[in-house]
Amino acid sequence: MGSNDQLPPKTRLLQAATELLANAGSEPVSTRQITKLAGVTAPTLYHHFKDKEGLFDAVVTAGFEEYLAGERALDIGSNPIEDIRRLWDGHVQFGLDKTNLYLVMFGNIRPESRPAIVAEAEQLVADRLNRAAIAGELKVPPREAARSIMAANVGVTLMLIAESAERRNLELSTMTRDSMIQAVFNEEAHAQFSEPTNQSSVVVAAIALNAALQSSSSSELSSSELELFLEWLHRISASR
Amino acid sequence: MGSNDQLPPKTRLLQAATELLANAGSEPVSTRQITKLAGVTAPTLYHHFKDKEGLFDAVVTAGFEEYLAGERALDIGSNPIEDIRRLWDGHVQFGLDKTNLYLVMFGNIRPESRPAIVAEAEQLVADRLNRAAIAGELKVPPREAARSIMAANVGVTLMLIAESAERRNLELSTMTRDSMIQAVFNEEAHAQFSEPTNQSSVVVAAIALNAALQSSSSSELSSSELELFLEWLHRISASR
DNA sequence: CACTTCATATAACAGCGCTATAAGTGGTAG
DNA sequence: CTACCACTTATAGCGCTGTTATATGAAGTG
Numbered sequence: 001m002g003s004n005d006q007l008p009p010k011t012r013l014l015q016a017a018t019e020l021l022a023n024a025g026s027e028p029v030s031t032r033q034i035t036k037l038a039g040v041t042a043p044t045l046y047h048h049f050k051d052k053e054g055l056f057d058a059v060v061t062a063g064f065e066e067y068l069a070g071e072r073a074l075d076i077g078s079n080p081i082e083d084i085r086r087l088w089d090g091h092v093q094f095g096l097d098k099t100n101l102y103l104v105m106f107g108n109i110r111p112e113s114r115p116a117i118v119a120e121a122e123q124l125v126a127d128r129l130n131r132a133a134i135a136g137e138l139k140v141p142p143r144e145a146a147r148s149i150m151a152a153n154v155g156v157t158l159m160l161i162a163e164s165a166e167r168r169n170l171e172l173s174t175m176t177r178d179s180m181i182q183a184v185f186n187e188e189a190h191a192q193f194s195e196p197t198n199q200s201s202v203v204v205a206a207i208a209l210n211a212a213l214q215s216s217s218s219s220e221l222s223s224s225e226l227e228l229f230l231e232w233l234h235r236i237s238a239s240r
Numbered sequence: 241m242g243s244n245d246q247l248p249p250k251t252r253l254l255q256a257a258t259e260l261l262a263n264a265g266s267e268p269v270s271t272r273q274i275t276k277l278a279g280v281t282a283p284t285l286y287h288h289f290k291d292k293e294g295l296f297d298a299v300v301t302a303g304f305e306e307y308l309a310g311e312r313a314l315d316i317g318s319n320p321i322e323d324i325r326r327l328w329d330g331h332v333q334f335g336l337d338k339t340n341l342y343l344v345m346f347g348n349i350r351p352e353s354r355p356a357i358v359a360e361a362e363q364l365v366a367d368r369l370n371r372a373a374i375a376g377e378l379k380v381p382p383r384e385a386a387r388s389i390m391a392a393n394v395g396v397t398l399m400l401i402a403e404s405a406e407r408r409n410l411e412l413s414t415m416t417r418d419s420m421i422q423a424v425f426n427e428e429a430h431a432q433f434s435e436p437t438n439q440s441s442v443v444v445a446a447i448a449l450n451a452a453l454q455s456s457s458s459s460e461l462s463s464s465e466l467e468l469f470l471e472w473l474h475r476i477s478a479s480r
Numbered sequence: 481c482a483c484t485t486c487a488t489a490t491a492a493c494a495g496c497g498c499t500a501t502a503a504g505t506g507g508t509a510g
Numbered sequence: 511c512t513a514c515c516a517c518t519t520a521t522a523g524c525g526c527t528g529t530t531a532t533a534t535g536a537a538g539t540g
Contacts, residue, residue, distance in 0.1 A: 009488080031528060041489050042529075048487095052528065108348070109402045140415065147399070148416040155395020158346070159387070175380065176388040176420075183419030249519080271497060281520050282498070288518095292497065 010048040012038040017059050021100045056104055063101045064117045067094045071124055080132040081181055087125055088153055088177045095157035096168075102161065106154050122150045129184070137186050145184045152180050250288040252278040257299045261340045296344055303341045304357045307334045311364060320372040321421055327365055328393055328417045335397035336408075342401065346394050362390045369424070377426050385424045392420050 007015070016038035020029045031052050035042055049055040071090050077083050095102040105118065129142035129149075138145065156176050160168055247255070256278035260269045271292050275285055289295040311330050317323050335342040345358065369382035369389075378385060396416050400408055 028527095030526080032526085043490090043531095044488055046529070103348075106398070109343075109398055144411065144415060147412055148396075148419065151395040151399040151412060151416055152392040152420075153395065154398060155391040155393065156388075158394065158398075159391040171384065172387055172391060175384060176391055179388060179420055179423030180392075180416075182423050268496095270495080272495080283500095283521090284519055286498065 009038065009040050009044050013040060013045055013048060013055065014058060014062065017055055018063070021056070021059060021104070022098060024100055026100075060101050060104050061117055063098055064094070064105065064121075068117070068120060068124070076128065076131065080128045080135075080137065081185060083128045084125060084149065084181060085177060087128070088149070089173070091121065091153050092157050092160065092170075092173050095161060099161055102157065106158065118150075122146050125149055132185065138184060139186055140184055149180050149184065152176055249278065249280045249284050253280065253285055253288060253295065254298060254302065257295055258303070261296070261299060261344070262338065264340055266340075300341050300345050301357050303338055304334070304345065304361075308357070308360060308364070316368065316371065320368045320375075320377065321425055323368045324365065324389065324421060325417060327368070328389070329413070331361065331393050332397050332400065332410075332413045335401060339401055342397065346398065358390075362386050365389055372425065378424060379426045380424055389420050389424065392416055 013034060017029070017034050020033055020037060031042065031045060034055070035045055045052075045055065049058065067090065071087060074083075074086065095106075123146075126142055126146035129138060129145050132138050133142045140148075156173050160170070160172065163169075253274060257269070257274050260273055260277060271282065271285060274295070275282055285292075285295060289298065307330065311327060314323075314326065335346075363386075366382055366386035369378060369385050372378050373382040380388075396413050400410070400412065403409075
């Protein structure tokens with residue numbers, strides 16, 4: 001009946017909780033579901049874990065540790081901006097991939113009980129920023145920058161989670177990510193952002209025209225023309 | 241016994257829920273507590289509200305509406321950056337002030353049930369950004385910028401909430417706030433498109449875009465598209 | 481063997497969100 | 511004044527939750 005009768009009950013509980021938490025479509029997971037799937041009775045759960053939250057904490061820690069291990073395995077590259085980008089994207093991906101785990105971690109955040117794992121993720125970012133700071137590539141202190149980036153990263157991930165999967169627009173993530181990077185790094189040392197000069201005036205003008213057209217009902221174009229026109233403007237606006 | 245026996249039960253329920261939610265130190269608030277404090281029985285609650293979440297939604301909406309009203313009351317100033325700063329700070333302050341309400345709004349965020357109020361707060365930011373976009377002061381489309389800023393704002397607020405009150409460092413907020421502003425606003429461009437009149441700004445932007453497009457070969461549109469696009473721009477430009 | 485220690489099970493408690501059913505209330509029509 | 515009707519509130523209870531007091535079994539040690 002249970003997940004695997006060979007394994008010790010503690011492992012089976014963890015596996016059952018992980019599975020249920022992963023597949024639960026936003027509905028809460030009960031201890032009875034878990035113990036039933038694990039083929040164990042209630043007191044066994046409370047023998048191995050302090051309470052339900054303790055079990056969930058273990059699940060979350062295990063899941064996030066797996067992600068962290070993957071991130072840590074990546075060498076610290078020569079380009080800290082690229083490193084930060086990868087950490088950011090990995091964070092978002094984890095949140096979208098294991099939504100329920102992520103919400104257990106960040107959704108029910110409370111002053112007294114913050115999973116220690118969160119601090120570790122922040123440290124990963126801080127490490128990269130530290131290297132950049134030593135090389136004189138940072139405009140702000142690395143610890144503060146790391147916290148700031150993490151905060152934005154969490155906010156973006158939560159906002160993407162809040163959107164139904166088909167409406168999700170990952171541009172929100174990349175845009176916010178690059179905004180934070182741009183604000184934190186000294187841009188001169190890196191070429192990524194130094195191209196736009198000529199093109200950016202097109203983009204700025206397109207954005208301005210787009211906004212102006214939408215707020216003033218112009219009679220110069222038919223509505224179907226306007227629709228197509230706005231779509232093109234949007235395409236130009238969104239290009240970098 | 242209840243909050244005020246004169247008032248109608250619906251109001252008393254709202255008051256009781258608000259009070260309990262405000263004072264509950266991170267422990268969940270039960271319908272039984274609410275109905276007891278309001279001096280009514282359970283079915284009364286479900287007659288006036290769909291369910292517990294419906295009642296909480298009403299409480300949150302009322303609380304946030306109050307904050308929104310305060311923000312809306314502030315005129316749209318001449319300086320959009322200052323406006324955005326004020327909206328950001330107000331958001332953070334609300335989160336720290338009414339932590340429980342805030343966590344009900346943003347903490348238990350789920351794909352299917354996002355309070356409509358959140359979108360309104362986003363709109364407030366978007367309005368300011370739109371004005372800036374018309375004036376050519378934005379580097380990115382205003383809608384996307386608004387969502388990005390809101391995401392970071394929520395992330396920062398949650399992170400501050402997660403910290404115990406005495407350790408709280410508001411610099412995290414101001415720094416992230418200004419990072420986002422810096423990334424979104426075109427701070428030099430105040431002179432370029434500074435004609436705020438509604439109709440003519442369309443024309444000015446169209447002229448600018450027209451000129452910019454012709455001098456830079458954009459790859460975002462095919463040549464035939466570009467031709468039609470430029471003709472429309474000409475039509476708008478010539479319509480003063 | 482006796483004894484302790486750990487792990488699991490039985491059965492139950494108090495609390496939860498919620499509702500089927502019914503009783504009371506006030507206004508309106510006959 | 512009575513009869514009805516819509517609206518609002520109450521009684522009582524269902525099925526669920528997280529959790530635990532108590533008891534039973536199994537394993538290792540003297």
